Structure formats: structure tokens, C-alpha cells
Amino acid sequence: MTDDWIRDLEGIVGKEGVVRRPSARAAYECDAYTLERAVPELVVLPRTVEEASRVVARIAAAGRALVPRGAGTSLAGGCLAGEGAVVVALTRLRRIEELDPVNRQALVQGGVVNLALGRTAHRHGLTFAPDPSSQQVCTVGGNVANNSGGPHTLKYGVTVNHVLAVELLTPDGERRWLGGRVPARGGPDLTGLTVGSEGTFGLITRAWVRLVPVSPSVRTLLAAFPDAEAAGGAVNHILAAGLVPAAVEMMDALILEALAAAFGLAFPKGTAALLLVEVDGLDEGLDEEAELIAEACRTAGAFEVRAAHDAEERTLLWTARKRAFGALGRLARNVCTQDGVVPRTRLPEILRFIGEAGRRHRIRIANVFHAGDGNLHPALLYDERDEEEVERVLAASAEILERCLDLGGSLTGEHGIGVEKLALMNRAFSPASLEYMGRVRRAFDPDCRANPGKAVPAGGGCSDAGLVAGAVRALARVRGGREGAP
Amino acid sequence: VTPSWVARRLAVRDEEELKNIVRECAFPPYLPVGSEAHLGRGRPPERPVTLLSLTALDRIVEHAREDFTVTVEAGVATAALRTRLAESSQWIPALEGMEGTVGGVVACDRRGVLAGALGSMHDALLGIRFVDARGDAVQGGGRVVKNVAGYNLMRLATGSLGAVGAIVEVTLRTRSRPESWGAVEWADPSDVMLGEAVREAPAWDPLALLRFDLGEGDRLLALFAGSRTRVAAQVERARSRWGTTSRVLSPEEARELPGIFAAYARPEHGPVGWGGALPGHLASRPAPPVIAEGAWWGDLLQGHVGWCPPAPPAPQTLARLRAWFADGQGHLHLDVPRSAGANPGAWDRRREGEEALWGRLRTALDPDRVWAYGRLPGEAS
Numbered sequence: 001m002t003d004d005w006i007r008d009l010e011g012i013v014g015k016e017g018v019v020r021r022p023s024a025r026a027a028y029e030c031d032a033y034t035l036e037r038a039v040p041e042l043v044v045l046p047r048t049v050e051e052a053s054r055v056v057a058r059i060a061a062a063g064r065a066l067v068p069r070g071a072g073t074s075l076a077g078g079c080l081a082g083e084g085a086v087v088v089a090l091t092r093l094r095r096i097e098e099l100d101p102v103n104r105q106a107l108v109q110g111g112v113v114n115l116a117l118g119r120t121a122h123r124h125g126l127t128f129a130p131d132p133s134s135q136q137v138c139t140v141g142g143n144v145a146n147n148s149g150g151p152h153t154l155k156y157g158v159t160v161n162h163v164l165a166v167e168l169l170t171p172d173g174e175r176r177w178l179g180g181r182v183p184a185r186g187g188p189d190l191t192g193l194t195v196g197s198e199g200t201f202g203l204i205t206r207a208w209v210r211l212v213p214v215s216p217s218v219r220t221l222l223a224a225f226p227d228a229e230a231a232g233g234a235v236n237h238i239l240a241a242g243l244v245p246a247a248v249e250m251m252d253a254l255i256l257e258a259l260a261a262a263f264g265l266a267f268p269k270g271t272a273a274l275l276l277v278e279v280d281g282l283d284e285g286l287d288e289e290a291e292l293i294a295e296a297c298r299t300a301g302a303f304e305v306r307a308a309h310d311a312e313e314r315t316l317l318w319t320a321r322k323r324a325f326g327a328l329g330r331l332a333r334n335v336c337t338q339d340g341v342v343p344r345t346r347l348p349e350i351l352r353f354i355g356e357a358g359r360r361h362r363i364r365i366a367n368v369f370h371a372g373d374g375n376l377h378p379a380l381l382y383d384e385r386d387e388e389e390v391e392r393v394l395a396a397s398a399e400i401l402e403r404c405l406d407l408g409g410s411l412t413g414e415h416g417i418g419v420e421k422l423a424l425m426n427r428a429f430s431p432a433s434l435e436y437m438g439r440v441r442r443a444f445d446p447d448c449r450a451n452p453g454k455a456v457p458a459g460g461g462c463s464d465a466g467l468v469a470g471a472v473r474a475l476a477r478v479r480g481g482r483e484g485a486p
Numbered sequence: 487v488t489p490s491w492v493a494r495r496l497a498v499r500d501e502e503e504l505k506n507i508v509r510e511c512a513f514p515p516y517l518p519v520g521s522e523a524h525l526g527r528g529r530p531p532e533r534p535v536t537l538l539s540l541t542a543l544d545r546i547v548e549h550a551r552e553d554f555t556v557t558v559e560a561g562v563a564t565a566a567l568r569t570r571l572a573e574s575s576q577w578i579p580a581l582e583g584m585e586g587t588v589g590g591v592v593a594c595d596r597r598g599v600l601a602g603a604l605g606s607m608h609d610a611l612l613g614i615r616f617v618d619a620r621g622d623a624v625q626g627g628g629r630v631v632k633n634v635a636g637y638n639l640m641r642l643a644t645g646s647l648g649a650v651g652a653i654v655e656v657t658l659r660t661r662s663r664p665e666s667w668g669a670v671e672w673a674d675p676s677d678v679m680l681g682e683a684v685r686e687a688p689a690w691d692p693l694a695l696l697r698f699d700l701g702e703g704d705r706l707l708a709l710f711a712g713s714r715t716r717v718a719a720q721v722e723r724a725r726s727r728w729g730t731t732s733r734v735l736s737p738e739e740a741r742e743l744p745g746i747f748a749a750y751a752r753p754e755h756g757p758v759g760w761g762g763a764l765p766g767h768l769a770s771r772p773a774p775p776v777i778a779e780g781a782w783w784g785d786l787l788q789g790h791v792g793w794c795p796p797a798p799p800a801p802q803t804l805a806r807l808r809a810w811f812a813d814g815q816g817h818l819h820l821d822v823p824r825s826a827g828a829n830p831g832a833w834d835r836r837r838e839g840e841e842a843l844w845g846r847l848r849t850a851l852d853p854d855r856v857w858a859y860g861r862l863p864g865e866a867s
Contacts, residue, residue, distance in 0.1 A: 102685055102766040103789075125689070147634045160638065161609060176839035182762040182789045182816040186833050187862040188650065189595075189608060190840055190847075192641030196634050210788075213689040236552055242575070242662030281691050284719030285712070341630045343553040373632040374553075413632040421635075428635055432622035436851070437637045443843070443850040456636060 005062035009044055012054045017092075019043035028087050031074040032134070033420055034384065035336060035394070040067065040081035047092045049109065049167070049175070049205045056203065057173025059086050065449045066171065068199040070111065070142030073134040075337050076418025078146060078198055078454055085452070088203060090141050096120055097206070104211045105164065105181060110141025110204045117209075126211040129156035132414070133322040141204040147196030149414035151247040151321065154372035155280075156212060158414065160195040167206040168194055171450040181208050193440070198416050199451035201444040215246070215280035219290040220308040220317060223275040223297035224268040228252055228355075228367065231273035232347035234300035235371045238277065238293050239344065245293065248372030249276040254331070255324050255368045255379075262327035263320045268304045275302075275371065276321060324368045325379060332364070332381030336393050339415035340404030344374040353403050354378050361396040363389070375413035376404070402427065417455050425457050487825035489525055493534035499542050501623065501654050507538065508652075508856060509621035517858040518652035520561055520587030524594045525824035526753050528647050529832045532860035540589060543654055546570055548629075555612060555629055557657040560589025576660040579604040579693075583748025589653040595645030597760075599694045599709075599747045602787030604661075608644040613657035616643055616650060619852035629657045642847075647861050650851060664711035668721040669740035671733045675706040679728055680769035683708075684786050686727070690720050694743070697768060698783035700750070709743055750781050751792045753821040759793035759807075760819045761834065767814025777807065789816060798822070804831050833863040840864070 010018045019025055020042065030037040044059075046052040059066050065085040072079055081087050093109035096117060100106070101124035108117055114135040117128045131150035132138055138148070144166060149158045156162075165179035179191030194201050225231040231250055238248065251259070251274045256267050267274060275297060279289045294305045308314040320327070328335045342350045351367065354376070358365040369377040378400055382393045401411050401424055411421045411428050425434060437456045442448065448458060494513060498504045508516065513536040519525070520540055543559035546567065550556070551574045558567060564584045571577055579600040584591050592614075597606045613627035616639075626639025643650050672679065680697060687695045687708055694709040710720040717737075725732050735743075751758055759782075768784040768791070780795040791811075799807070804820070811818045812835070820831025841864035848865060859865055 100764075100766075102681075103764045104688065147638070149632065153632065157605070157609070158632070158634075160641070161605065174839075176843065177837050178840050178843070180815065180817075180837070182764060182814070184817065186645070186817070186819060187844060187864065188646045188847075189641040189644060190843060192608060192644075193638055195641075196638055216689060239554065240552055242665070244661070282716065282719055282723070285716030288713060288715050341632050343550060343555070343630055345550070345552045370632070374630055375632045408628075409630050410628050410633040411635045413630075414634055416634055417636070425636070428628075429625055430623070432618075432620075433625045433636070436618060436622070436624045437639070439850045440637055440639075440642070440847065443847040 003062070005058055006042065008058050009055060012058065013044060013046050013051050017045045017047065019045070028069070028072070028081070028089070031072040031077060031079050033075050033077040033418065034334060035390070036077050036080055036419060038081055040087045041084055043087040043089060045089050045092050049093065052088065052090065052093065052169055052203065052205050053173050053175055055088060056169055056171065059088070060172045060449065065452050067451050068145065068203040070139035070145070071113070071134070071137045073138045073142065074146065074418055075339065075415040076412070076420040078416050078418040078451075080419050082453055090203065090205065091139065093141070093205060099124065101126060103181070104213070105208055106211055107206060107208050108140050109206050110139060112140045114138050114140060114143060121211045122214060125214050127214050128209060129162055129212050130159045133325065135322070140207060140209065144195050144204045144207055145197065145199050146416045147414070149370070149375070151249050151370060153414075154248060154370065155244050155246045160192050162210045163191060163195050163207055164210055165208040166191055166194055166204050168201060169203040169205045171202050171445045171447070175205065179208070196416070198418065198455035200441050200455050202450050217283035217286055218246070218278060218280040218314070219286050220314045221277045221290055221293055222306055222308065222317070223277065223294070223302040224271040224304040225273040225275070225300070225302050226270060228273040228351045229348040230301035231275050232351055232371065234275060234297045234302060235347060236345055237296035237300050239372065241292055241296055243279070243289055243292060245277050245372060246280045247276070247278045248370070249321055250274070250367065250369055250371040251276070251321070251324065252367040254364065254366035255328070258327040258331050258366070259320045259324060261330050262323070263316065265316070265320055270303070276317060321368070328366060328379055328381065333383045333385075334381070336380040336382065336397060338376065338378045338380070338397055338400055339412045340376050340401050340409060341413040342374045342376065342404050342407045342409035344372070346407045346409070347371060347374060350376060350403060350407060354400055357396045357399050361392040363392055363396050365396070370413070373413060374409065398424070419453055422453070422457060487823075489530065489824050490827055491530045491534050492537055495537045495539060497539045497542060501543065501617070504538065504540070504617050504652055504654065505621045505623065508617055508619070511856060514854075514856050515858045516652075516856060518589070518593070518648045520590035521585065522824060523586045523752065523754065524590065524596070524821065526822040526826055526829060527594055528861035529829055530827070530860070531858040535858045538652060540652060540654070541587060547655065549574070550629070551576065553631075554660045555631065555657055556660055557613075557629060557655065558588055559655050560587060560653045562588050564588055564591060571660055572663065575663045577663045578610055578658055578660055580607045580610045583745035585752065588656060592644055592653055592656060593646060593648055597790055598744050599696060599783065599785060600744055601790055602695070602785040603693050608641055610658045611640040611644065611656060612659055614640045614643050614653060615655040616653045618651040619854065619856040623654070624651065627657070631659055649848060649857055649859070649862055649865070651857060666712065666714040666717045667737045667740035668710045668717040669735040669743060670708050670721055670724040671735060672706040672728060672731055674704050677770060680706060681766070684765045684769045687724070688787060690723055692720070692787070695786040696783050697786055700781045709740060747783055747792065750794050753823050756823065757795055757798050757831070758821045759795060759831070760791070760821065761811055761817045762789040762791045763811050763814025763816030765789045767816070789814075791816070791818070799831065801830065808834055
């Protein structure tokens with residue numbers, strides 16, 4: 001490729017900012033969803049917001065589609081590039097431009113790493129509440145694009161609850177601020193609409209985010225159960241008691257096996273499911289809340305409940321929880337993580353179904369998830385070299401997500417639709433609703449060049465040019481090419 | 487009192503009839519309404535409208551108590567929903583003290599004093615169904631507490647004043663009612679004290695941190711709710727922070743506060759100003775004298791402001807106030823009683839790009855202006 005437009009891009013970001021070598025581009029062939037891969041034709045890494053704007057304008061002039069990318073930790077193929085599409089990675093936009101401790105706000109560039117923002121805010125007694133498990137590497141821009149969550153969203157909310165304003169780089173390279181440092185009340189909330197749009201409106205180059213005070217005290221409890229259904233019941237008992245813990249996480253025996261091997265942690269013998277529950281706030285009253293939670297767990301069948309011994313153990317437990325999916329690498333070559341949601345009271349039912357689906361398709365499935373939100377993360381273990389096993393993984397995944405919908409839930413609680421779940425959107429939304437979303441998208445991106453083939457089925461006038469060839473094979477193929485498969 | 491820009495009224499029996507009315511489009515443009523309390527929000531529409539009353543859509547469809555969600559039709563009265571939830575010791579903080587219908591609170595993006603800590607309606611909204619300009623039912627979100635499938639149409643509809651369509655059903659997140667309430671109030675807080683409150687008090691986990699004047703002088707107030715033990719500790723911490731000049735409110739008084747402030751913010755009898763500025767700005771400067779003439783409150787957690795001027799402000803007054811708010815990165819809007827023919831203070835400045843984008847969205851979603859046009863920023867009449 002020696003086209004003028006590529007030379008122009010090199011002129012904007014420097015030669016080192018344009019990735020052309022096939023071996024280097026291969027690093028961008030997928031994100032954390034590895035069932036689909038496509039090496040992008042070109043990757044561009046702007047160093048400044050101004051460069052990003054010029055890059056996007058040049059890509060538009062060349063008639064190419066663009067794929068925004070942060071750290072590439074999407075679990076739904078959200079930054080998979082289709083044929084001819086250019087990946088614009090914002091990982092070099094990593095400046096925290098302003099931190100205002102009095103008003104508890106920060107202005108950050110899209111490539112700032114989530115944990116880096118949290119650590120900087122900590123110096124002022126503040127933190128950024130969304131804490132995805134990938135927070136050591138994932139970017140704030142990616143969090144905004146996907147409306148990311150994390151274990152502590154039960155009390156603190158997801159990304160949209162912490163974003164005040166975004167600088168949206170539209171697909172034609174124009175920079176537009178949406179929202180402001182003080183929440184507006186004039187008309188629809190276009191900032192909130194943009195959060196979670198999965199890059200289909202453009203790129204998030206900067207954002208004003210809200211910071212929250214670090215809790216002065218915390219109590220972390222571990223409750224061991226003889227089966228997952230009892231643990232699911234305990235979650236309902238806790239919340240029915242009127243408590244709002246900061247986090248209620250569940251891990252099953254397979255995850256505990258991986259964590260024990262990876263971190264040297266010891267869990268009570270016979271634990272089929274473990275709840276990790278945390279309450280925080282002023283010290284006064286926390287012991288009382290912790291005791292109520294312990295009682296709720298015992299009532300539901302926990303055979304052991306104890307508090308984390310000290311801050312060191314708490315840190316280790318959370319480190320283990322957040323690296324749980326990495327630890328699964330000890331048990332299988334590949335992992336496919338799903339993200340369905342069910343009403344909390346249906347947790348026992350869906351956990352039973354996941355177990356049955358695993359047995360039916362001969363797939364080992366580990367569960368580690370945000371039980372307080374009803375947000376499941378069944379991790380299906382497989383070996384990608386075994387085509388037949390891959391098919392069984394896809395079939396089990398589709399069944400689990402469809403079951404979530406049948407139980408009144410959702411396809412995704414925090415990972416997004418990406419390419420992975422696009423084929424199921426017709427199952428979740430009516431044609432009129434999807435058509436409406438298509439019109440919303442085209443108001444931002446009339447030519448559908450921003451992250452085509454993601455989030456919302458194209459429809460009505462969008463060809464989704466640049467869609468990954470053969471992408472969305474996953475659920476679409478399993479479902480026999482039923483309606484909705486692009 | 488009917489605004490002069492209302493041509494006629496139709497009472498809608500159910501969703502199917504609503505769809506048919508929109509499809510047949512005999513008397514456009516339409517404006518969906520509930521209690522009509524906030525017809526004075528925004529600018530008058532560009533053309534006389536047909537009001538579509540949705541108060542007959544008044545079913546509480548499902549209260550999933552253990553899942554802490556409730557699905558209601560848009561015409562459900564907020565008071566009825568509060569009563570129903572209270573039977574299960576639950577509440578929706580964003581509805582506290584609000585009158586009218588649930589759909590109206592969503593469409594008008596009404597906010598109370600608890601919004602700073604517990605969020606406003608768009609934070610409580612889990613799902614929404616509305617009838618669009620084609621007469622189709624459009625669904626966003628769902629009935630679970632965490633959901634990122636599809637675009638966040640809840641954010642699009644909240645505050646839209648009916649511009650995206652008629653909201654027919656919403657699913658809301660509920661919470662357990664607090665076991666106990668408490669509040670501490672300080673009279674005539676100094677600048678230093680206000681500054682310290684903005685910096686320190688958020689860590690006490692208050693439900694609200696307010697600076698206000700309801701006619702009795704400048705006040706600072708911290709409101710708490712939760713378990714008895716925790717509230718007692720919060721109150722004690724707040725009370726002891728700045729010596730003995732504080733007044734500790736009874737739990738009953740504290741519980742009434744959200745409703746009291748919400749009652750001030752009703753535009754039936756006079757204009758109501760809305761807006762905000764950075765909390766540090768609200769705390770570090772004395773309130774402008776003009777604001778001090780009427781009842782007002784400012785939320786020091788996120789910067790929301792409500793203001794009830796004794797009379798419609800003169801243009802110069804409004805301009806001066808807006809400059810003060812702009813200095814704090816904020817803005818000031820004005821609601822007027824529905825009897826008012828115009829609203830010269832409807833919208834403060836907004837980012838130009840954002841207004842242009844809303845204009846494009848509005849055209850894409852409703853090219854024939856089936857729904858009343860001209861009320862929002864970005865809708866040039």
C-alpha cells in the first residue's frame with residue numbers, strides 16, 4: 001500500500017505512528033474475544049487530540065471505515081476491523097489534563113488507563129468508581145464507549161453515571177463536546193446517549209469524569225456454600241434485607257480451583273460457590289451491616305462465613321477476583337466469556353441452566369460474576385484448535401444468552417454487543433426499535449463508517465461496509481442463520 | 487389555564503389508540519402530557535399543538551419486589567406509585583416529593599435535592615417504551631438493573647419534553663426505604679465553612695449537602711439516611727465538625743426535607759429557575775443578591791440549583807445571573823407558569839455543536855415534526 005492517504009497519515013502522526021508491517025498489524029487482529037480475528041489493513045496511533053482529528057478527517061476523505069480502539073480488552077469483538085477499515089488506537093492519548101479535587105472531577109484523554117486515573121485520584125482521597133477487571137490496562141475512552149462496569153457498580157453505578165461530558169470525534173474528524181462539567185437539564189442527554197455507543201458515533205478523545213471519595217472503611221466477607229444455587233439465594237437475602245453492599249461477587253468451584261493454583265489461595269473444603277461481599281462507608285455501622293450479611297448467608301446455607309483477616313488479604317482477594325479469567329488459562333487454552341443478565345431472583349435458575357448447558361455440550365463452564373446485579377460471566381473453556389469443540393462452545397453460548405432473555409434479562413450487562421452478540425439483537429429488540437436505533441446512529445454517522453458491524457444491526461440504508469468478512473459467524477451460524485444475522 | 491398555543495386536547499385510552507392517532511396524524515403536531523404541570527418548561531412550540539393526555543395509562547404493570555424494579559405505565563401518578571412502593575418498604579429517591587405523572591417527571595427531567603447523591607430519573611430508568619413519530623412502539627433498555635444492549639434510549643427520552651415521542655411505559659429501579667433519617671443545619675455559614683463542607687462532607691456519604699435560603703437566611707444542611715447506627719454516627723460527625731452552632735433536625739423533619747424543596751420547585755404560581763454551577767463555585771462565593779431575593783437551594787455535591795424568584799426576572803437580571811453561573815461552568819434555565827405566553831429565559835447557552843447534533847437527531851427521528859417542535863435548544867422555530 002503506497003496510497004497518498006497513507007503517506008498523509010504518516011505525515012500527521014509520523015512513520016512510527018502508522019503500523020503497516022503485517023507482523024505488527026497482527027497484534028490488532030482481535031481483542032479479548034478471540035473467536036473472530038481479522039488483521040486490519042492499517043493501524044494509526046495519534047499522539048494528540050489534534051492529530052486524531054486530522055487522522056480521522058483523512059480517513060474519511062479516503063472513504064475508509066474507521067475502528068476506534070483503546071487497549072483492546074473488549075470481550076465482544078468491539079474493536080474488530082473489517083476489510084479496508086483503519087484502526088485508530090488512542091493508547092497514546094494518555095494525559096490526565098486536569099484533576100479538580102474540590103469539585104471531584106477530572107479531564108482525561110481517551111487513552112488514559114483506568115487504574116492510572118484511579119491511582120492519581122487516590123492522592124486526593126478520590127477514585128474513579130468504574131473498575132472493570134481489566135482496569136490495569138483498559139482505557140477510560142474504552143470504558144466510555146462500552147459503558148463499562150465492574151464489581152463495585154452495584155453501589156456506585158456504571159460508567160454513564162460518572163461521565164459529565166465527552167469530546168466526540170465524529171467520523172468526519174470534527175470535534176464536538178457533549179455535556180458539561182455541571183449536569184445540564186436542557187433537552188435529551190446526548191452525553192448519556194453516547195456513552196455505550198461502542199464507537200459507532202465516533203471516537204471518545206477526552207472526557208470530564210466524576211470522581212468519588214475513597215471510602216474511609218471497608219469490610220470484606222467470604223461466604224462458602226455447598227452449591228451455587230444456595231449462594232444465589234443468599235444474594236437475594238442480602239439485598240432483601242435492605243443492604244446495598246459495594247460489591248457482591250460469586251465464584252464457583254472451577255474458578256476457585258484456578259485461583260488456588262494461580263494465587264496460592266486456600267478456600268474452605270467442599271466449597272462449590274463462594275460469595276465475596278463488601279460493604280464500605282463510615283466505620284460506624286459497618287460491623288452491624290457485615291453481621292447482617294453473614295446472617296443472610298448462613299440462612300441461605302453457607303457453611304462458613306468469615307471476614308478478610310486484614311487489608312493485605314482483602315487486596316489479595318480482589319486481585320484474585322479481577323484476574324480470575326486470566327487464571328483460567330491454567331485450565332484451558334481458550335476462554336469464551338459471556339455477559340448475560342437476569343433478574344437477580346432468577347440467579348439460581350440460570351445457574352442451573354448453565355450447568356445443564358455445559359453438560360449437554362460437553363463444555364466446562366466456570367462462573368465468576370457480579371451476583372448483586374444479576375450480571376453473569378459464564379466462562380466457557382475450550383481449545384480453539386478443535387473446530388468441533390468451538391462449535392459446541394458457540395452453541396452453549398447462544399443457548400445461555402437466549403435463556404437470559406427468556407428469563408426477562410439482557411444479552412449484555414457491561415461488555416457490549418460488539419460483533420459477538422449482534423445476531424441476537426433481533427431476539428432482544430423489535431424491528432421498530434432496531435430501526436429507530438439505526439436512525440439514531442445515522443444522525444451521528446450518516447455513512448456508517450464508524451465501527452461498522454457493531455452494537456446495532458445496520459439495516460435501513462447502512463451497508464456496514466467494512467464488516468469483518470465472516471464475522472459474527474459465532475452466534476449467527478449456531479442459530480442457523482436466522483433473522484438478524486448481518 | 488390553557489396555554490394559548492394549545493389547539494385541542496385528546497384523551498388517549500391506551501397504547502394502541504395512541505399509535506393509531508399518530509399514524510393517522512389528523513391533528514399534528516402532538517404533545518404528550520400527563521398532569522400538565524410543566525407545560526411552561528422550554529419555549530412555546532412553533533405551531534399550535536394537540537395535547538395527548540396519557541393519564542388513562544395508569545397501570546402499575548409489575549412490581550418485582552425482590553428484584554427491586556417496578557414497571558409502570560407513563561400516566562401513573564407519582565403519589566400512587568410512592569404509596570404502592572411504601573407498602574413494600576421501597577422507594578425511588580428521584581420521585582420523592584414530585585407531583586404529576588411518572589412519564590411527566592421523566593419527560594421533563596425533574597430533579598429533587600437527592601439527585602446529587604442518589605441520581606435523577608435517568609439514573610433510575612432501566613427501560614422505556616415510547617411511541618415514535620411513525621406510530622411505532624420503540625423499546626430501550628429492559629427490566630434488569632444492568633444492561634448495555636442497544637443505545638441508551640432512556641437518556642434520549644429523559645428531558646426531551648415529548649420531542650422523541652410519547653412515553654408509554656417505564657421500568658424503574660427501586661431501593662429499600664431507609665430505616666432512619668437525620669440532618670444537621672448551620673445558620674449563616676462562613677465562606678471557609680462552605681469550602682470545607684464541599685471538600686470534606688462527601689466522604690460522610692450524605693444524601694444531600696445543601697446551601698439554601700428559603701426566606702430565613704443563608705443555611706448549610708447535611709441530610710443523611712440509612713441504618714440507625716450509621717445515621718447517628720453521620721449526624722454526630724457533622725454536628726461536631728464546626729462547633730456548637732448547628733441544629734440537629736428530628737428524623738421526621740429530615741424525612742420531610744426532599745418534599746419541602748420539591749414543593750418550592752413547582753411552577754404553578756410563578757417562574758422557577760433551574761441550573762447549576764460547580765459545587766466549589768456555589769460554596770466559595772456569596773449567593774448573588776438577586777437570587778437571595780427569592781427562595782433558592784444549591785446542591786453542593788453536584789452543583790444543581792433551584793430558584794423561585796418573587797417575580798419574573800428582568801432581562802438584565804437574568805443576564806447578570808447567567809454570567810454568574812457561567813463563571814462557575816454552569817447555566818440557568820427558567821420555567822414559567824403554563825399560563826405564560828412565552829418564556830424568555832427558557833434555555834441558557836448550550837454547546838453549539840451539541841445543539842446542531844440534536845437538530846440532526848430530531849430531523850432523523852421525526853422529519854415531519856409530528857411531535858411538537860421548537861421547545862428545545864437546537865430546534866430553531
